[in-house]
Amino acid sequence: xxxxxxxxxxxxxxxxxxxxxxxIFMAMGGVIGTGIFKGSADTxxxxxPGVVLSYIFAGLLLLVVMGAxxxxxxxxxxxxMKDFIRQAFGERVSFIIGWLYCFLWLSxxxxxxxxxxxxxQYWFTDVPLWILSLLCAAVLIxxxxxxxxKLGEIxxxxxxxxxxMIIIFIILGGCLLFGVLPGSEAPGFSNYVEHxxxxxxxxxxxxxxxxxxxxxxxxxxxxxxTLTETANADRILPKVVKNxxxxxxxxxxxxxxxxxxxxxxxxLSDSTSPFVQVLSSTGLxxxxxxxxxxxxxxxxxxxxxxxxxATRMLHSMAVGGEAPRRLSHTNSRGVPVNSLIICAVVLLxxxxxxxxxxxxLFSILMAVPGFVVVLVWLCICxxxxxxxxxxxxxxSFRVWGFPxxxxxxxxxxxxxxxxxxxxxxxxxxxxxxxxxTLLLVVWSLIRFRHKRV
Numbered sequence: 400x401x402x403x404x405x406x407x408x409x410x411x412x413x414x415x416x417x418x419x420x421x422x423i424f425m426a427m428g429g430v431i432g433t434g435i436f437k438g439s440a441d442t443x444x445x446x447x448p449g450v451v452l453s454y455i456f457a458g459l460l461l462l463v464v465m466g467a468x469x470x471x472x473x474x475x476x477x478x479x480m481k482d483f484i485r486q487a488f489g490e491r492v493s494f495i496i497g498w499l500y501c502f503l504w505l506s507x508x509x510x511x512x513x514x515x516x517x518x519x520q521y522w523f524t525d526v527p528l529w530i531l532s533l534l535c536a537a538v539l540i541x542x543x544x545x546x547x548x549k550l551g552e553i554x555x556x557x558x559x560x561x562x563x564m565i566i567i568f569i570i571l572g573g574c575l576l577f578g579v580l581p582g583s584e585a586p587g588f589s590n591y592v593e594h595x596x597x598x599x600x601x602x603x604x605x606x607x608x609x610x611x612x613x614x615x616x617x618x619x620x621x622x623x624x625t626l627t628e629t630a631n632a633d634r635i636l637p638k639v640v641k642n643x644x645x646x647x648x649x650x651x652x653x654x655x656x657x658x659x660x661x662x663x664x665x666x667l668s669d670s671t672s673p674f675v676q677v678l679s680s681t682g683l684x685x686x687x688x689x690x691x692x693x694x695x696x697x698x699x700x701x702x703x704x705x706x707x708x709a710t711r712m713l714h715s716m717a718v719g720g721e722a723p724r725r726l727s728h729t730n731s732r733g734v735p736v737n738s739l740i741i742c743a744v745v746l747l748x749x750x751x752x753x754x755x756x757x758x759x760l761f762s763i764l765m766a767v768p769g770f771v772v773v774l775v776w777l778c779i780c781x782x783x784x785x786x787x788x789x790x791x792x793x794x795s796f797r798v799w800g801f802p803x804x805x806x807x808x809x810x811x812x813x814x815x816x817x818x819x820x821x822x823x824x825x826x827x828x829x830x831x832x833x834x835x836t837l838l839l840v841v842w843s844l845i846r847f848r849h850k851r852v
Contacts, residue, residue, distance in 0.1 A: 480623025
């Protein structure tokens with residue numbers, strides 16, 4: 400095969416070895432992490448049992464975003480999410496969103512790796528946090544040196560463990576809720592209507608929770624980065640999107656319904672996972688160890704997906720001339736090694752910073768992904784709105800109710816972004832995010848000063 404006969408993906412050095420199950424589980428690995436296992440207590444305390452509506456509404460927004468990715472993938476084969484944005488808005492916007500997306504995933508990786516180290520301290524109490532965090536980082540970097548096919552298989556099993564845990568939790572919790580297990584007192588629906596009812600803090604609290612919930616679903620768009628390493632992505636992605644959205648919404652809403660049904664929303668503890676509280680109420684021996692194992696697996700899986708997202712975005716930008724060309728180099732297994740080295744350095748620095756100022760680091764980084772997720776989702780929807788009129792071929796899959804549904808989604812995401820920016824609790828994170836964005840805007844104007852948008 401000559402160089403002229405190769406596809407754009409082959410020329411880039413990547414390998415198309417991801418299957419549909421790999422794509423689904425890699426994206427779910429980025430979505431289902433500490434946000435559901437640990438952070439769900441925060442959203443429940445904010446809005447009560449009615450927070451489930453926030454997750455459902457955010458799932459509907461996500462459905463439109465993912466549908467837009469699937470539609471554009473059927474028109475522009477061998478292109479990823481950033482390429483769609485570049486096709487619609489040019490190099491400057493693509494450059495800004497690409498670097499912001501790398502910033503997002505590198506922030507997530509640092510958070511998850513340090514979190515994994517803190518969970519491991521439950522068993523290894525005498526080992527310093529930074530050593531355990533570095534150990535986790537080393538394992539993750541080693542995993543990402545495998546070919547993309549093996550990486551997808553590893554993430555399939557990592558994500559599969561926490562998904563299996565959620566399924567078991569739903570079944571066990573349902574049995575407890577309705578008194579199927581012998582000797583258990585069935586609360587039924589009492590905790591949904593007592594203690595202030597479904598909306599104890601009013602509808603405004605449900606809308607406020609939507610800010611947090613929307614960001615919890617961040618990482619789903621990672622599917623848009625797997626397109627260049629998936630054979631026949633234009634045909635399989637629409638089916639993947641439908642199955643993925645249903646699973647994500649169910650795996651978030653059903654556990655929350657179980658938790659709110661078994662434990663009054665105002666009795667949830669800030670110091671432990673609501674999953675641990677429910678498992679402990681069953682009298683199951685060793686539930687804390689089981690849950691800690693799940694938490695470790697969850698954050699490792701999320702960090703693994705994050706490293707994949709960061710390295711592929713850096714590689715894509717390097718191929719497109721938006722990052723140093725050396726970052727596009729791949730080895731014989733199709734791994735962008737130089738991009739992976741960048742991630743390793745960031746994880747090393749992050750672990751060291753966490754050693755000095757863990758709480759300060761977390762307070763800054765935790766809200767950063769949320770800000771970037773909304774910008775990325777907005778750009779994906781806006782790209783579809785603009786490109787639909789100039790598609791070179793008719794898409795085999797179309798977003799429903801275009802352009803009204805997509806336009807409404809853009810409006811909702813814009814409102815969420817504005818609400819997030821004016822949230823006083825996120826002031827430091829927003830300052831960092833906006834400052835970094837402005838820096839990228841100036842950098843793009845200088846870098847592409849001789850080109851039109």
